[in-house]
Amino acid sequence: MRAGLILGDQLDRDLPTLEALDRGKDLVVMAELYEEATYVKHHKQKIALLFSGMRHFASELEADGWRVQYYKYEPDSRLKKFADVIKEVAGKHRVDSWIVTECGEHRLQQQIDNWSSELDIEVSVLGDCRFICDKKEFAEWAQGKKQLRMEYFYRQMRRKTGLLMEDDQPAGGEWNYDTENRKSLRDDVDIPDRKGFDVDSVDREVIKLVAENFSDHPGHLDADADQFQWPRTRKQAQSALRFFVKHCLPDFGQYQDAMSHRQPFLFHSLLATSLNMGLLSPVEVCKAAERAWQKGDVPINAAEGFIRQIIGWREYVRGLYWWLMPDYAEHNHFRNQRNLPACYWTGDTRMNCMAQSLKNTFDNAYAHHIQRLMVTGNFALLTGVEPTQICDWYLAVYADAYDWVELPNTLGMVMHADGGLMASKPYAASGSYINRMSDYCKHCHYSVKTAVDDDSCPFNSLYWHFIMRHDTLLRDNPRMSMIYRNLDKMSDDKKRALKKRGDFVLEHIDAL
Numbered sequence: 312m313r314a315g316l317i318l319g320d321q322l323d324r325d326l327p328t329l330e331a332l333d334r335g336k337d338l339v340v341m342a343e344l345y346e347e348a349t350y351v352k353h354h355k356q357k358i359a360l361l362f363s364g365m366r367h368f369a370s371e372l373e374a375d376g377w378r379v380q381y382y383k384y385e386p387d388s389r390l391k392k393f394a395d396v397i398k399e400v401a402g403k404h405r406v407d408s409w410i411v412t413e414c415g416e417h418r419l420q421q422q423i424d425n426w427s428s429e430l431d432i433e434v435s436v437l438g439d440c441r442f443i444c445d446k447k448e449f450a451e452w453a454q455g456k457k458q459l460r461m462e463y464f465y466r467q468m469r470r471k472t473g474l475l476m477e478d479d480q481p482a483g484g485e486w487n488y489d490t491e492n493r494k495s496l497r498d499d500v501d502i503p504d505r506k507g508f509d510v511d512s513v514d515r516e517v518i519k520l521v522a523e524n525f526s527d528h529p530g531h532l533d534a535d536a537d538q539f540q541w542p543r544t545r546k547q548a549q550s551a552l553r554f555f556v557k558h559c560l561p562d563f564g565q566y567q568d569a570m571s572h573r574q575p576f577l578f579h580s581l582l583a584t585s586l587n588m589g590l591l592s593p594v595e596v597c598k599a600a601e602r603a604w605q606k607g608d609v610p611i612n613a614a615e616g617f618i619r620q621i622i623g624w625r626e627y628v629r630g631l632y633w634w635l636m637p638d639y640a641e642h643n644h645f646r647n648q649r650n651l652p653a654c655y656w657t658g659d660t661r662m663n664c665m666a667q668s669l670k671n672t673f674d675n676a677y678a679h680h681i682q683r684l685m686v687t688g689n690f691a692l693l694t695g696v697e698p699t700q701i702c703d704w705y706l707a708v709y710a711d712a713y714d715w716v717e718l719p720n721t722l723g724m725v726m727h728a729d730g731g732l733m734a735s736k737p738y739a740a741s742g743s744y745i746n747r748m749s750d751y752c753k754h755c756h757y758s759v760k761t762a763v764d765d766d767s768c769p770f771n772s773l774y775w776h777f778i779m780r781h782d783t784l785l786r787d788n789p790r791m792s793m794i795y796r797n798l799d800k801m802s803d804d805k806k807r808a809l810k811k812r813g814d815f816v817l818e819h820i821d822a823l
């Protein structure tokens with residue numbers, strides 16, 4: 312007999328696994344598993360989202376006539392990992408032939424690839440058609456290139472999809488409108504109110520299960536709340552997409568990099584969880600943005616900025632991941648050895664930008680891109696955190712996190728641990744950047760205006776400490792030349808003072 316295994320991030324009715332199976336005859340298998348819930352300490356909301364999404368999806372399949380064998384999480388279950396489930400189902404239903412769509416993590420794909428020999432079964436792994444660029448196409452694009460710049464890949468994806476293209480030319484005349492997308496948020500700008508989705512009995516049961524079994528995992532999960540932020544069904548995800556296009560997309564572009572203590576989500580889409588779980592497809596999301604621009608409801612910089620994140624960055628990091636794994640995960644260009652500072656788990660710090668970004672993280676299993684890149688990421692880069700520790704942190708704490716998308720973003724973009732394969736220079740920044748893009752510094756214990764005093768912004772001295780520390784690795788990078796010219800213009804006294812304050816900050820990280 313044949314069966315198809317559907318993973319928690321494959322909740323798509325057009326999944327190749329389902330296409331290949333016979334409804335009513337073959338078996339669909341889904342399982343909530345200890346190993347998947349704990350290979351990093353996932354945020355409680357992430358586990359609740361995955362389990363509830365899986366249960367809803369399984370019920371929909373059953374209602375549609377599929378035979379589903381669903382294993383709910385049980386703390387004492389013998390079935391801890393997928394191989395246990397495969398063996399169990401093989402015995403119970405005499406399944407000897409398995410179908411699975413390739414998964415999103417190298418860790419798990421390796422296990423799947425070993426099932427045939429280890430478990431003596433037939434396994435067919437199908438390509439994941441939920442992406443615009445498959446692994447082969449990316450490999451062809453990447454082959455022979457010294458630097459893999461997203462911008463050129465993105466243009467290829469624009470041509471391939473036809474999104475925002477007019478007569479083979481980019482709509483509006485430019486490929487990229489990023490220069491219009493760097494505004495900070497004025498106090499009088501209204502921010503859309505976000506609501507979650509009503510909690511139903513399935514959600515309620517799952518939330519209780521998570522509270523009882525994963526209480527030592529990070530993050531808040533309110534057992535009594537009537538609403539839960541993240542869409543668990545395709546219907547909810549479609550409704551989230553409509554809300555975004557109507558209320559947020561018009562301002563998404565201009566405020567894309569802004570940060571504010573007023574609200575954690577600003578004009579961001581909050582769609583990554585749904586895209587990554589299979590509840591929405593990248594093309595339908597981009598088409599919705601394109602339609603809004605065609606109707607004149609949103610400006611081109613907003614539609615283009617949003618579409619670039621999805622057919623550009625999202626496809627690019629996925630391609631990069633599979634092109635370079637497993638070696639990619641081992642890179643540590645700066646030879647960092649520092650343990651992850653305690654505040655990443657406690658949220659306890661007087662640095663307001665960090666405290667705000669960490670609060671969002673624990674409250675919502677969310678932080679938007681600039682908080683991830685320029686606050687928590689920047690701090691890890693400047694302090695020299697060991698890459699695997701910060702990667703595992705991002706993988707754990709965000710509801711949208713899967714290795715294929717988290718790893719290149721963290722290891723490559725944030726930590727520059729790949730030596731510049733992904734980003735031509737490190738995204739290191741002092742407090743001035745955070746001050747320009749947010750209102751955090753106004754409410755901070757530290758002074759963003761100074762770098763060497765006792766109350767100086769830690770990012771300021773750490774920034775120059777980082778630049779001096781990695782002189783030999785970075786000075787010859789043409790994109791760093793202005794920074795090194797500025798360093799060279801500084802007096803020795805100033806450099807010594809920056810080094811001294813930077814050393815002090817590094818020695819007292821947990822007291823900042």
Ligand code: FAD
Pocket residue numbers: 578579580581582583584586587617620621624625626628678679680681683684688705706709711712713716717718720721724725
């Ligand atoms: P929006 O700001 O509304 O963006 C729209 C969509 O574009 C997102 O939903 C996402 O699908 C896509 N997107 C935007 N930027 C990126 C990017 N750099 N890479 C891939 N897709 C992108 N995104 C994840 O989906 N999962 C992760 O595990 C993840 N880890 C990250 C770790 C770090 C250190 C950084 C800097 C970024 C990471 N990102 C990750 C990318 C980005 O921060 C999130 O996609 C985004 O914040 C999700 O919120 P949103 O849906 O509101 O996105």
Ligand code: DLZ
Pocket residue numbers: 317318319320321342343344345347348349353357358361414415416419713714
């Ligand atoms: C992330 C996750 C979690 C927390 N739990 C499960 C689970 O119990 N069962 C399952 O099938 N999938 C889960 N997932 C998602 C998988 O880890 C995911 O399929 C891989 O990360 C591959 O992207």
Ligand code: SF4
Pocket residue numbers: 661662663664665741742743745746751752753755756757758759768769770
């Ligand atoms: Fe962050 Fe420095 Fe601004 Fe404080 S002063 S919020 S630490 S950038």
